[in-house]
Amino acid sequence: MNKVRLGPCITFFPQPTTLISSVDATGAVNIMTASWAGLVSKTPPSIGISLHHKRKSYENIRHSGEFVVNMVPATLAVEADYCGVRSGYDVDKLAISGLTTGSADIVFAPLLNESPLNLECRLTLEVPLGDYRLLIAEILEVHIDAAAQRQDGGLDATVFNPLVYLGGLREYWSLGEKKGQAYKDGLALEPQK
Amino acid sequence: MNKVRLGPCITFFPQPTTLISSVDATGAVNIMTASWAGLVSKTPPSIGISLHHKRKSYENIRHSGEFVVNMVPATLAVEADYCGVRSGYDVDKLAISGLTTGSADIVFAPLLNESPLNLECRLTLEVPLGDYRLLIAEILEVHIDAAAQRQDGGLDATVFNPLVYLGGLREYWSLGEKKGQAYKDGLALEPQK
Numbered sequence: 001m002n003k004v005r006l007g008p009c010i011t012f013f014p015q016p017t018t019l020i021s022s023v024d025a026t027g028a029v030n031i032m033t034a035s036w037a038g039l040v041s042k043t044p045p046s047i048g049i050s051l052h053h054k055r056k057s058y059e060n061i062r063h064s065g066e067f068v069v070n071m072v073p074a075t076l077a078v079e080a081d082y083c084g085v086r087s088g089y090d091v092d093k094l095a096i097s098g099l100t101t102g103s104a105d106i107v108f109a110p111l112l113n114e115s116p117l118n119l120e121c122r123l124t125l126e127v128p129l130g131d132y133r134l135l136i137a138e139i140l141e142v143h144i145d146a147a148a149q150r151q152d153g154g155l156d157a158t159v160f161n162p163l164v165y166l167g168g169l170r171e172y173w174s175l176g177e178k179k180g181q182a183y184k185d186g187l188a189l190e191p192q193k
Numbered sequence: 194m195n196k197v198r199l200g201p202c203i204t205f206f207p208q209p210t211t212l213i214s215s216v217d218a219t220g221a222v223n224i225m226t227a228s229w230a231g232l233v234s235k236t237p238p239s240i241g242i243s244l245h246h247k248r249k250s251y252e253n254i255r256h257s258g259e260f261v262v263n264m265v266p267a268t269l270a271v272e273a274d275y276c277g278v279r280s281g282y283d284v285d286k287l288a289i290s291g292l293t294t295g296s297a298d299i300v301f302a303p304l305l306n307e308s309p310l311n312l313e314c315r316l317t318l319e320v321p322l323g324d325y326r327l328l329i330a331e332i333l334e335v336h337i338d339a340a341a342q343r344q345d346g347g348l349d350a351t352v353f354n355p356l357v358y359l360g361g362l363r364e365y366w367s368l369g370e371k372k373g374q375a376y377k378d379g380l381a382l383e384p385q386k
Contacts, residue, residue, distance in 0.1 A: 001309065004342065005298070006335040010238050012310060012348055013264070014209040014355040014368075015231060038208060038231040039360060040243040043323025045203050048241065050233040071206070077372045081379030096382055105198070116194065117205055127320060129329065130236030136322065142199040149197065155205055157359050157366065162207040164357060164368060166350050167232060170376055175207075176369035179270045179356060183363055186274030189289055 011168035017072040017080055020049060021101060021109045022060035029101060029110055031093050032057040033084030035165040036132075037069060045139040047121060050132050056088030058133055065123045066107040067137065070115035073161045074174040080163065081172070106140045116145035116160045204361035210265040210273050213242060214294060214302045215253035222294060222303055224286050225250040226277030228358040229325075230262060238332040240314060243325050249281030251326055258316045259300040260330065263308035266354045267367040273356065274365070299333045309338035309353045 015035040023029055036050040047069060051058055061067050072080045079097040086093060094101065101110035104120050111118040121137035128134075148159035157175065164173045208228040216222055229243040240262060244251055254260050265273045272290040279286060287294065294303035297313050304311040314330035321327075341352035350368065357366045 001306070002339040003304075003311070003336045004339045006337060008238050008332050009335055010232055010235050010332070011335055012337065012341075012350070012353055013232055014357060016207040036232050038241075038243075039203055039206055039229050040241070040327050041322035041325040042203050043325065045201050046322055048231075048233070048243075048327065050231075050241075074372050078378050078381060081373060081375055081377070082382040083379070085376055085379050096384060111196075113194070118196070125320065127318065127329070129234035129239055132234040132236065134233050134241065134329070136320070136327070139201050139203070142202055142204050143196045144199060144205065146195040146197045148205075155362055157205070157362055157364060160205055162359075163372060164207060165375065166355075169348055169350055170374060171350060171371055172373040172375060172378075173350065174369040174372050175357060176367040178364055179267050179367050180274060180365040181363060182274050182358065182365060183278055184274070185271050185365075186276070186278050188271060189275040191289060 013167045015165045015167050017163040017165045017172065019070045019072055019080060019083055019112055020057055021068045021070060021112060022057050023064055023108050024060045025063055029094060030056050030060055030088035031083050032088065033080050035167060040136060046136055047119060047139055048134055048136050050134045052131055053133050061123060061135060064108060066109050067121050068104060068107065068109045068111055069119040069121060070112035071117035071160065072163045073116055074163045076114060077163055077172045111143060116148060118143040206360045208358045208360050210356040210358045210365065212263045212265055212273060212276055212305055212308065213250055214261045214263060214305060215250050216257055216301050217253045218256055222287060223249050223253055223281035224276050225281065226273050228360060233329060239329055240312060240332055241327055241329050243327045245324055246326050254316060254328060257301060259302050260314050261297055261300065261302045261304055262312040262314060263305035264310035264353065265356045266309055267356045269307060270356055270365045304336060309341060311336040
């Protein structure tokens, strides 16, 4: 294929869409859309999120040391987009989006009821990266939609129905179809002995 | 929806699928599948990847201070899976997968020809996280498939055709359909003044 150079930039990249819930010193809840979010370790289970240092959520997380990562399903693209465009310093995003929250088990930050996957997280490390802050957190508890549990013990991806964010393109996409099984399909390439 | 607790774990999470190319002290190329990869800053453009400290790619990157992140298209699920299952210490994954490489502009690690998106990266920071190492790198150059460039100056997601990895489920999925435009659709929720 013919390639072209774009220079050093943040262009197309497939990312998850999440809503981060956090509380401020008065206990008020804020939710913020984050697509710079991903798993970083199994020992212990940890996630990293990166956000601009002027976000209300950054202030909340620095103060409380806690947050919840709520995975956004494809049905909530409009709500998630709104919570990324506006700041918690200016508006009550929960009230305007109509999203609702319930208590977590361990952290004070709440679970988003409409999300099929909630990760309760405790901040363990902050890495300054220019105007951004990469926050590494331990995953303390995981809540999933019970409907995703299959009879065979596995999980059904279509119940989570994750909204994929294409950074650079600023587009939200749904999942299409299963293309393969990891740690299995690749073994077909193994040379015959 | 009814929620169930899974305890602290690495379960379902939507992630990109990438192949990381790197070179060792002899100049030999290794490629390794990584789904713990994501953008972390715009100032400067930076990406983070996390990998187990016993991987050949970790040794290569520590030695050279460089790597290339190659986005995996949905058509290469089998090849990408193979490159995640086997170690560069044991096999020549390029030879067995049939994937090919070409020279990068700035770094010694090569670009994967079959990938529609290549990010040339220079290591800037290493964060130890248990058995894993989170490697933060500056994006020095970006190469994309010219066919993705639209007449209006935008980029066509269907040309990239990214393979999404569902961690925890160990499943590879394609993208489905566009569900929305970011920084735009959410404004419909703005209260009328």
